[in-house]
Amino acid sequence: MTDRTSVLLVDDQELIRKGFAMILDVEDDIVVVGEARDGADAVRKVAQLAPDVVLMDVQMPDMDGIAATERIVAEHPATRVVILTTFDDDEYLFASLEAGASGFLLKNCPPDELVQAIGREGHSLLAPEVTQRVIERSTSRAPRERDPRLETLTDRERDVLVAMARGQSNAEIAAGLFVSSATVKSHVSSILAKVQARDRVQAVILAHESGLMDDAD
Incomplete structure (x- = not known):
């Protein structure tokens, strides 16, 4: 199928990558085209595979997810980056937003939220908890x-x-x-x-x- 959303999974833990791959592989309209173990690897894989969506971890060795997101968004604007974050990592969250991420999910989100976030609609998805923190941060400063x-x-x-x-x-x-x-x-x-x-x-x-x-x- 040519209309499937292609996804690159980026996380330094293989177990997490495989877990997300298992969730996504059962979806008819999503295909996992590759995996990367750190930000630098992700930048290379995006150039090679041109995925529609990158599911990006933040804390990784060598190049972290924030730096990788900034590179990918600048060099491949057609590729969306959805950040995986934890509820306590506010600074990573806002730095990722500034880097150009199109969506944010918590790592413990339900599988259906993960599927929605990288679906074919082409619009970003924010976890409700993350949305509230982004709103509070932006409105308090502006x-x-x-x-x-x-x-x-x-x-x-x-x-x-x-x-x-x-x-x-x-x-x-x-x-x-x-x-x-x-x-x-x-x-x-x-x-x-x-x-x-x-x-x-x-x-x-x-x-x-x-x-x-x-x-x-």
Whole structure:
């Protein structure tokens, strides 16, 4: 199948890589194309394999996941990097965000969350616990001024962005707005283009930093 999402698994522990591979190999629309044991190995493998998604550990010898993410995002912008983190590693989390990661999962997340995060929708996924920490960090440091880019959004796009910022998935947004998932995907793509966000993570942070959520019910 040519429409399957290709994944590179990056972790210095082989047991963890094999465990994730077992979870993903049963999915019809996902294929694991390779594994890497550290950041430097990941950079090389991305250049060779051009995966759609890299599932990236953070703490690794030689080159860590943050440095590898920065390299991969800069050199291969079509490849998304989803970071695996632990709840206590805030500094790694925010450094990864600055490096350009498109999603964050906790290592003990349920298998279905892992599958969703690297699925074919092309939008990032944030673990709920991680979302809250990102929001708290960004809003505590930023002035609450309405970003002019938000004025380019339609009312429905604003509704979708608010729902995204609340951590809702496309399916949940579709159910809440009584529209199809395809319509929501179209709105999300339009939102990212209008606010000049490279992914869902940046759009969510913008919604909170700009004070948009202060006006939401």
